[in-house]
Amino acid sequence: MATATKTARERVMALFARERQTPVPVFSGMGNVTVYGLEDAGIGFAQVHGDAEAMARAAASSYERFGYEAVVVPFDLGVEAEAMGRTLNTYASSDGILYPTVQNKLPATADNFQVPADLELRGRIPLVAQAIRLVKERLGEQVAVGSYVLGPFTLAGQVLELDQLLKLAGKDQTQMHVILERAGEVAAREAEAYRAAGADFVTVREMGAASDILSPRMFRNLIQPHLKEVFAQVGGPTVLHICGSTQNIVEMMADCGATAVSVDQKNDLAASRATLGPEKLLFGNLDPYKVLVQGTPEQVREAVRNCVAAGADAVWPGCDIWPTVPAENMQAMMDASREQA
Numbered sequence: 001m002a003t004a005t006k007t008a009r010e011r012v013m014a015l016f017a018r019e020r021q022t023p024v025p026v027f028s029g030m031g032n033v034t035v036y037g038l039e040d041a042g043i044g045f046a047q048v049h050g051d052a053e054a055m056a057r058a059a060a061s062s063y064e065r066f067g068y069e070a071v072v073v074p075f076d077l078g079v080e081a082e083a084m085g086r087t088l089n090t091y092a093s094s095d096g097i098l099y100p101t102v103q104n105k106l107p108a109t110a111d112n113f114q115v116p117a118d119l120e121l122r123g124r125i126p127l128v129a130q131a132i133r134l135v136k137e138r139l140g141e142q143v144a145v146g147s148y149v150l151g152p153f154t155l156a157g158q159v160l161e162l163d164q165l166l167k168l169a170g171k172d173q174t175q176m177h178v179i180l181e182r183a184g185e186v187a188a189r190e191a192e193a194y195r196a197a198g199a200d201f202v203t204v205r206e207m208g209a210a211s212d213i214l215s216p217r218m219f220r221n222l223i224q225p226h227l228k229e230v231f232a233q234v235g236g237p238t239v240l241h242i243c244g245s246t247q248n249i250v251e252m253m254a255d256c257g258a259t260a261v262s263v264d265q266k267n268d269l270a271a272s273r274a275t276l277g278p279e280k281l282l283f284g285n286l287d288p289y290k291v292l293v294q295g296t297p298e299q300v301r302e303a304v305r306n307c308v309a310a311g312a313d314a315v316w317p318g319c320d321i322w323p324t325v326p327a328e329n330m331q332a333m334m335d336a337s338r339e340q341a
Helices: 008-016 035-041 052-066 079-083 125-139 152-159 162-171 173-197 216-233 250-254 269-276 297-309 327-338
Strands: 070-072 144-150 201-205 238-242 260-263 281-283
Touching: 008 144, 035 052, 052 070, 052 125, 052 327, 079 125, 079 144, 079 152, 079 173, 125 144, 125 173, 144 152, 144 173, 152 162, 152 173, 152 216, 162 173, 162 216, 173 201, 173 216, 201 216, 216 238, 216 250, 250 260, 250 269, 260 269, 269 281, 269 297, 297 327
Parallel strands: 070 144, 144 201, 201 238, 238 260, 260 281
Antiparallel strands: none
8 A cells, every 4th residue: 555665645646746656656537446345335336426425435445455546536427417407317226337327418509508606516516525525534644535527528428418519519619619618617616626625636537539539630629728728727636538549639638738648548558658758647558347357367467567668657547447347456456566666
């Protein structure tokens, strides 16, 4: 849970201050709950999203059991949409791992995307903030506490009909900019609420803006300006994560203003490092399912070694850790990093 001289929190925060760490930290700004954490919390996955105490306990267990170097809440992507009046299906009757989904998205118009004046008090934003406070009170001296918000485009796609939003992006960029400006306000205000609750760092997850969905030109003209606005408003260490292939936009990602950039397993990490150069903090890009869930412990160790060799400043899974990850693979991920010292 710490090196000989530093706690996990000290290592992560020093990294955000651009002090490279040896061994390379293993953590994430995305979901890290496991079935073991749910067992510790005594609650099912469908119920944990609405219980701050259980959320805090479940998230903390990844650090307590395996030495994972950050505790992150929440575990789902519906917080913003719910705060803006959308209904979530949490699959409450299911005993399996089913992530909540938005049920009643609105037609994609600027008039349908209005930011509530009391946003920070709505939906589960206060609940997530309370989970952050609980973890911070209990473990804040030992381990970094993180949270995440959706990037403007991804957030808009959780509130408005995504297929219509994609069409609007190509046909009416004036209206799209209005929507994204408002979505950016939501992201920045939510992030600041989590920072006020004690989050050490915030990840902005712009998952809908990968190059296999939007062209690099559209990213530059439509997405990047609003990401820059978000990062200009959010204090403290920040990370920009985009799922999917981002090799041809990774330099633009780095120009958005986040402290660090996170890329997923579709990128050639060494090529991303070559594009960004040695100074920018680059996190990635362990495959969270094919390797971490389905692989053997030795395959996990090899993947960690490859991330470090390719120039990762921190080994991050390419997306949320899938909760059914085998315990031996979680441990192998942590052990492999320490072997690099």
